[in-house]
Amino acid sequence: MVRRHALRSVTGMITTDKLSKTFSNAGTQQHVLKNLDLEIERGSFTVIMGPSGAGKSTLLYALSGMDRPTLGTVEFDGETISGYSEDKLAKFRRRHCGFMFQQIHLLDSLSVMDNVMAVGLLTGDRRTVKERGDKLFDLVGLSVADRRKFPGMLSGGEAARVALVRGLIAEPGVLFADEPTGQLNSEFSRIVLDLLAAVNATGQTVVMVTHDIRSAAYGSRILYLRDGTIQGELSLADLPQGDAAARQNATAEFLAEMGW
């Protein structure tokens, strides 16, 4: 099941060609991503793992157009987004990308519903966005009363569910999640991951960075990043979501092989 190198084909929704990212830190060049050729397939649930500082977040930012490569390209549905102007890139992100981060950053002065509406209204009219929001809130199990609450009144698990709704409200092509359960206890983590798996099962493409084996085991595919390159990948697509033990065992074996 383990393949040493992530291969690239023409079927990817996101494809990178020799994607490289270098940072200059105090006069020293740090080559964080080196010539990455990879693809994210439509409908997949791709997990990015690797040691701390390996460049997982940097890769997520490059794939989602939040940052640009130093060299190489990122294509989204055949469009080279890495060549876009800042304005065009911002429009691209609003139209095609949803984000869910460890720090949830809800606006305290707005109700839960208004936090979600604020993002949704960038891409649709009020009525459509409200209807979509209500459906998503139903899906994640937040009641009408919960939707009227202000962020300060939410538990960690509720806030994470709001963040998921906000990430999906604009019907993004891809949902990017960076350690989405990093601050949650295991019960809330499971709820959020079950929801991510559920939206993925409806065809939503998900790309998630995590340090956690149990979270990673929800993916359809795990990429292992180290020293700026993809050292290996594991496909979990053939194992049903319900078989958590088999998924976690396969993930743990893969990570041991990768020297994690």
Ligand SMILES: Nc1ncnc2c1ncn2[C@@H]1O[C@H](COP(=O)(O)OP(=O)(O)OP(=O)(O)O)[C@@H](O)[C@H]1O
């Ligand atoms: N904007 C930046 N300027 C300079 N260096 C940066 C910048 N962003 C990231 N780096 C450096 O790039 C390296 C990779 O960072 P990144 O956050 O992508 O790693 P990571 O694998 O996500 O780490 P972690 O698992 O600890 O969150 C780190 O050494 C970091 O200090």
